[in-house]
Amino acid sequence: MPNISISTPTIKLGQFLKYAGIVDTGGAIKTFLATHSIAVNGIAEARRGRHLLVGDEVEVDGIGYRLTANAD
DSSP: OOEEEESSSEEEHHHHHHHTTSSSSGGGHHHHHHHSOEEETTEEOOOTTOEEETTOEEEETTEEEEEEEOOO
């Protein structure tokens, strides 16, 4: 499971998808959420504004990602 480091306490799901390189543009997020399987900590999620915390696990179409704190 790849780790995605963030430098803030939280990140919105839509921002995470763009930051992790899963979607190319912010405008594509709404369509992406409607057409792909996404779960946060094992629970289905489709809200782009859902706040994610360090330690959360996000699964996108069966591929898992873990949020970690930036080591700065």
